Amino acid sequence: MYLAIDDTDNLESRGTGRLAREIAGELSKRYGIFGVTRHQLYVHESIPFTSHNSCAVIHVEDRHQAEMDDIFDTAKDLMLSDFVEGSDPGIAIASSHQVTYGVTAFGIDAKKIVLNQDRARKVAKNAGIRLEGLGGTEGGVIGAVAGIGLAAIKNDGRFLLKGGNRDLTGVLNVRDILCAGIDHIMTLDGRVLTDGNIDVGKSKTPSFVQGKAVLFVDECDGRLVALKRD
Template structure:
């Protein structure tokens, strides 16, 4: 079994199912279908700024998954649920990290801390994802939900 981190953002709109609920559904779906184990979902408060569109609080959700599923299988099932459950006006994104692979944890944590205090571009998120071998994809709208960015 491998260890993964799966993060989603920008799935909701006022009066729709929240990102936390969708993340919990994806965590349970992946754990149940694979015989693996998902952690609880964590909420991450991001920068609140007029240049950043958000529904109510600008937070993203993340959970750990221990599973025999491949990254492609995780992505396929998680994205299908993400797309099916996201609000029509949302700009959902998903990030998947193989925790067992080599990656610069300090760079990832620095990026996360910066996302709490400054506006970060989508290009910066894709650059970091490429450097750290994080699968980062957008699934509707402007794609602004990729890795918690503007």
């Protein structure tokens, strides 16, 4: 199940990613959380955004419809309590079987072209996806629908939260990093690492690759350093 949010901030407030992690923390008290992913959308002068035009998706273990409503309402309440002037938040939720080709295509297009609310709302309606704008122009509905389409591909973006990845710091052994919830550690040329040390620094957000959290690393001054890749 995918719960997506977008356009929740302004230049002075905390970002969408931090809010998504807070929502995930609240939901984790009652539901299983696979992780939170960030998806980069198209950057264009005609698209309003705060810094990078990205959306966030909370991956929740599949639930029954009644539980989907509770998940949506919980997130909605948190977003409304955190609303800041100048933001145009949107929220959407979908089970995996609701993610049609149209939803996926919308997500892919959102990385390449300028889209509008009308198409976002029609795509969501045709797929049976619950979608709401929560203030301002409600422009965040575009990123919310796009986020669901991209998250469902399982091959886009990176994890803002996966297991204990936020607690990783400094130089760590590969085995300790894997135990924190990272699925694989890999060099840019495709070599999978099972031992050794990695300097995770601030780049401890693994990429979302084929449904797995993959931390990419590269050699720098004779040591392996984690990379941040969208």
